[in-house]
Amino acid sequence: MRRKRRYLLVRVRPPDAVTGQQAFEALKGSVRTLFGEVGLLLSDLRLLREERGFVVVRCSLGQVWNVVLAATLTNEVEGRKVALDVVRISGSLRKIKEALHIIMS
Amino acid sequence: MRTYADLWWRPTSPERLAGMLEVAREMGYRAVAVEGQLPDVPHVEGLEVVRRLTLRADGVNQLHKELSRVRWAYEVVSVVPESREVAMAALRDNRVDTVVMLGDEPIPVDHHVAEVARAAVEVPLRRFLEDLDTSLSWLLSSAKWFRRGRVKVVVSSGAMDQLELRTPVQLASLLIVAGVEPEVSRKAVSDLPYSIQRENALRLKGLMDHSGVWEVLRD
Numbered sequence: 001m002r003r004k005r006r007y008l009l010v011r012v013r014p015p016d017a018v019t020g021q022q023a024f025e026a027l028k029g030s031v032r033t034l035f036g037e038v039g040l041l042l043s044d045l046r047l048l049r050e051e052r053g054f055v056v057v058r059c060s061l062g063q064v065w066n067v068v069l070a071a072t073l074t075n076e077v078e079g080r081k082v083a084l085d086v087v088r089i090s091g092s093l094r095k096i097k098e099a100l101h102i103i104m105s
Numbered sequence: 106m107r108t109y110a111d112l113w114w115r116p117t118s119p120e121r122l123a124g125m126l127e128v129a130r131e132m133g134y135r136a137v138a139v140e141g142q143l144p145d146v147p148h149v150e151g152l153e154v155v156r157r158l159t160l161r162a163d164g165v166n167q168l169h170k171e172l173s174r175v176r177w178a179y180e181v182v183s184v185v186p187e188s189r190e191v192a193m194a195a196l197r198d199n200r201v202d203t204v205v206m207l208g209d210e211p212i213p214v215d216h217h218v219a220e221v222a223r224a225a226v227e228v229p230l231r232r233f234l235e236d237l238d239t240s241l242s243w244l245l246s247s248a249k250w251f252r253r254g255r256v257k258v259v260v261s262s263g264a265m266d267q268l269e270l271r272t273p274v275q276l277a278s279l280l281i282v283a284g285v286e287p288e289v290s291r292k293a294v295s296d297l298p299y300s301i302q303r304e305n306a307l308r309l310k311g312l313m314d315h316s317g318v319w320e321v322l323r324d
Contacts, residue, residue, distance in 0.1 A: 013128075013267070013268060014268075065278050065281045065282050066282060068274065068275055068278040069275075069278045069279065069281075069282045071275065072230070072271050072275040072276070072278055072279065073233060073234065073237065075234050075268070075269070081268050082268065083267075083268045083269070083270065083271065085132070085271065085272050085275070086272055086274060086275050087272065089274070
């Protein structure tokens with residue numbers, strides 16, 4: 001059976017404080033701290049895209065709220081104070097890209 | 106469409122408040138309650154800004170005295186109780202809008218609280234950023250009383266600057282992960298906090314009486 005996924009559009013504030021990859025690693029670290037190694041593996045977290053202060057990540061449907069909470073509780077990346085805002089959650093990557101396009105324009 | 110409200114901001118300067126208002130508007134908030142002095146609040150289209158007072162009382166008599174003095178000077182009045190006795194008195198009192206049980210010494214929500222609570226229990230995100238273990242432990246033990254709306258719950262940011270602000274869905278995720286129904290969790294950042302600040306604002310303007318009845322004005 002195909003695994004259902006959710007796509008999250010996450011805004012990094014301030015946008016130039018850290019790279020998308022660093023923000024993603026911090027998010028992964030937060031999931032690991034809160035839910036352990038098993039929680040991280042179950043979340044199937046992947047970085048799909050990074051663009052001017054935004055990252056698009058993918059996770060499994062069943063763990064989506066855990067990932068949102070992990071983003072909520074992330075307030076420091078590489079020693080810098082940052083916030084990770086979950087701007088949009090969607091079941092399709094196309095909707096996320098549309099939302100990103102609207103925000104960018 | 107939901108109207109989102111954040112009931113607790115603690116900006117330390119007018120410049121920080123201006124930055125926070127701009128971010129909150131982008132996040133989709135419709136109302137915010139600000140603690141502290143509010144000189145020349147910058148106007149942001151589509152965002153209502155109200156005043157909030159957070160009382161820290163260490164005795165029931167002191168709490169009642171303070172409430173009679175300040176209740177109708179602020180749109181939102183919250184209590185951070187120093188003891189369980191004060192917490193129970195604050196939860197019963199209809200002059201109190203929210204009670205922050207997750208203070209420096211967290212007070213657990215249990216069946217005694219559920220029996221008497223009229224005011225909402227407020228969960229500030231900032232406490233989780235300060236002390237994650239204690240806060241999560243309190244939330245996981247208290248969450249069952251928030252399910253099905255048995256005890257009213259409000260989630261606020263408690264933010265002091267714009268980097269402590271989060272989107273409404275992120276604030277709601279605190280309760281959802283703790284096992285509270287998504288609908289109750291979403292109401293904790295929308296309908297309930299918005300109705301608290303709106304009804305009190307109407308009362309302060311004289312458009313609603315203290316029991317919640319609208320005043321009908323005739324020319």
